[in-house]
Every structure is written in C-alpha cells, then in structure tokens.
Amino acid sequence: MKTPAGRECPHFYGDYHRGRNTEECRLLKLQGHAWTPDLCKTCPVPEIARANSCQYMKLRVEVARPFFALFQKRVQVSAFCEKSKRDVPEPQVGCGECHALPFKFEVKE
Ligand code: SF4
Numbered sequence: 001m002k003t004p005a006g007r008e009c010p011h012f013y014g015d016y017h018r019g020r021n022t023e024e025c026r027l028l029k030l031q032g033h034a035w036t037p038d039l040c041k042t043c044p045v046p047e048i049a050r051a052n053s054c055q056y057m058k059l060r061v062e063v064a065r066p067f068f069a070l071f072q073k074r075v076q077v078s079a080f081c082e083k084s085k086r087d088v089p090e091p092q093v094g095c096g097e098c099h100a101l102p103f104k105f106e107v108k109e
Contacts, residue, residue: 003040010049012040028075033063043075051092056083059091 003012004023011027025035027045045059062076079088084097 003043003046004037005040005043007040007046008050009040009043009046011045027059027061028063031061033061039063039073039075042072044077045075048077048079048091052094054081054094054098056081056098057088057091057094058082 001009001012001014003009009025011025013022013024013026015022023037025039028035028039045061048059058080060078060080062078063073064076065071065073066076077091079091080086081088081095081097084095086095088095
C-alpha cells in the first residue's frame with residue numbers, strides 16, 4: 001500500500017472506506033513506536049523491501065533524531081537474519097546465507 005509519502009510499503013495500512021481515515025505503520029506499532037505520516041518521507045524500509053524480500057530477515061526499527069537533523073525524527077533500521085542467526089549490516093543486500101555473495105554472473109557466448 002502507498003504511504004502518505006507516495007512510496008509502496010508492505011507495513012503501511014490505510015483504511016479509507018465509508019468515511020474512515022485510518023492510517024498506521026504496522027511495523028512501528030508492532031515494535032511499540034508511535035507513527036506520524038512525516039516519518040514515511042525519510043524511512044528506508046520501502047527501499048529495503050523493494051531490494052530484498054528475504055523471508056528470514058527481520059527488521060528492527062527505532063524512531064530517533066539524528067544529530068545532523070536537529071528537528072526531524074527519523075526511522076532507523078537494523079536487520080537480523082533468523083536463518084543464519086546474525087545481524088545483517090546491509091539489509092538491501094542480505095546476509096549472504098541463502099544467496100552467496102558476491103554474486104556470480106555467467107556470460108554465455
Ligand atoms: S514509517 Fe516506514 S515502515 Fe512505516 S509505513 Fe512509513 S515507510 Fe513504511
């Protein structure tokens with residue numbers, strides 16, 4: 001579903017039927033954080049979800065104010081692989097357990 005920022009996110013939920021106007025981020029809600037629509041503008045989750053759909057990778061989110069962005073809170077993401085049981089430093093790429101890194105490309109002539 002598209003977020004208020006206009007990007008597809010698997011964790012955004014909006015209900016606009018019959019006059020309702022319910023919106024929420026189910027990822028933040030599940031992990032006990034309050035959501036506001038402006039968080040979607042800078043959230044890295046849509047790009048991560050588009051690049052890596054691994055079923056074993058779980059995202060942990062925090063809402064924090066980076067020191068370089070004095071007034072704007074942002075979603076910060078870390079990832080953990082439940083299969084390899086380790087942190088995933090680059091969630092867009094994955095941990096390499098299921099898909100060996102670096103990728104091999106074969107050029108057939
Ligand atoms: S805050 Fe991030 S994870 Fe939550 S709905 Fe918005 S884009 Fe998706």
